[in-house]
Amino acid sequence: MQISGSSAVVVGGTGGLGEATVRRLHAAGAKVVVADLVDDAGRALEKELGVRYVRTDATDADDVRAAMAAAEEAGPLRISVDAHGGPASGGRLVGRDGTPLDLAGFRKTIEVYLTGVFNVMRLAAAAIGRQEPAEGGRGVIVNTASIAAYEGQVGQLPYAAAKGGVVGMTLVAARDLSPLGVRVVTIAPGTFLTPAYGKAGDQLEAYWGPQVPHPKRMGRSPEYAALVQHICENDYLNGEIIRLDGALRFPPK
Ligand SMILES: NC(=O)c1ccc[n+]([C@@H]2O[C@H](COP(=O)([O-])OP(=O)(O)OC[C@H]3O[C@@H](n4cnc5c(N)ncnc54)[C@H](O)[C@@H]3O)[C@@H](O)[C@H]2O)c1
Numbered sequence: 001m002q003i004s005g006s007s008a009v010v011v012g013g014t015g016g017l018g019e020a021t022v023r024r025l026h027a028a029g030a031k032v033v034v035a036d037l038v039d040d041a042g043r044a045l046e047k048e049l050g051v052r053y054v055r056t057d058a059t060d061a062d063d064v065r066a067a068m069a070a071a072e073e074a075g076p077l078r079i080s081v082d083a084h085g086g087p088a089s090g091g092r093l094v095g096r097d098g099t100p101l102d103l104a105g106f107r108k109t110i111e112v113y114l115t116g117v118f119n120v121m122r123l124a125a126a127a128i129g130r131q132e133p134a135e136g137g138r139g140v141i142v143n144t145a146s147i148a149a150y151e152g153q154v155g156q157l158p159y160a161a162a163k164g165g166v167v168g169m170t171l172v173a174a175r176d177l178s179p180l181g182v183r184v185v186t187i188a189p190g191t192f193l194t195p196a197y198g199k200a201g202d203q204l205e206a207y208w209g210p211q212v213p214h215p216k217r218m219g220r221s222p223e224y225a226a227l228v229q230h231i232c233e234n235d236y237l238n239g240e241i242i243r244l245d246g247a248l249r250f251p252p253k
Helices: 016-027 039-049 061-072 103-129 156-182 199-211 220-231
Strands: 005-012 033-038 050-057 076-081 139-146 182-189 239-243
Touching: 005 016, 005 061, 016 039, 016 076, 016 220, 033 039, 033 061, 033 182, 039 050, 050 061, 050 103, 061 076, 061 103, 076 103, 076 220, 103 139, 103 156, 103 182, 139 156, 139 220, 156 239, 182 220, 220 239
Parallel strands: 005 033, 005 076, 033 050, 076 139, 139 182, 182 239
Antiparallel strands: none
16 A cells, blocks of 8 residues: 555554654655644644644544544545553452452543544544545554553553453454455554653663563654554555564563
8 A cells, every 4th residue: 555645644643652653654655634632742743744633532423533534635545543542540350458440440441442442443444435446455544452452460451451352353343344445453562662651761661671572672652653654555464463562471560
């Protein structure tokens, strides 16, 4: 698939992994719509790169429709990348004092991290499915899970459940969308050092770096973005979850 000349939506596009993806797709010649909730960062990217920012809550149908429509206006929409984050609740399933894990927090985490991805995927698929087919198909949807989908750590149950859901949706979505010529691929990152961590990043790097078999460091956002570009360009990648983790396997704690 040709990135240059296509339009692309990056949900969570002002975040660590999202912004790197915006920059990479922009550099590769895509017309990029940044869909996020951080207006100042979105406007700054508009100014710097000439991309378009559309304030978007991934869990809101109208917001995501508007982001897709903005991208369709800019050119044939062929790429949707979802790298949004948000609050995640956590804690042991039953606390030391016998209190069961909070139900509302679990629901909220599923809403943001699983339902949000579903919402983006379904509206992106409909919009990409409306485009004229290109040589390699109509386009591609890239989701972001986590290695916590496979090795959720103690206290991570709601997040692991949501990310497991994203993993589970990937193949069935690829199958559902095959008649449209739309591919679906999910990236499962290990630990990535992003600007959002600020000063705490040094501590995280010191903690996680030595645990990664090789290279002994956290991942960098451009490494995630490079994989997004490859997924876009490689028409035979479909229905797959790709771990991007330096061979890290999360320990229980
Ligand atoms: N950084 C890591 O180590 C890592 C590891 C595994 C998985 N991930 C996953 O990658 C994704 C991005 O992570 P990141 O490190 O870039 O996070 P980040 O916090 O830097 O960026 C997330 C972005 O999503 C935006 N956002 C939050 N709620 C939103 C909503 N409802 N609708 C639209 N946008 C919303 C935020 O404003 C932010 O810009 C997340 O899904 C995260 O779970 C990250």
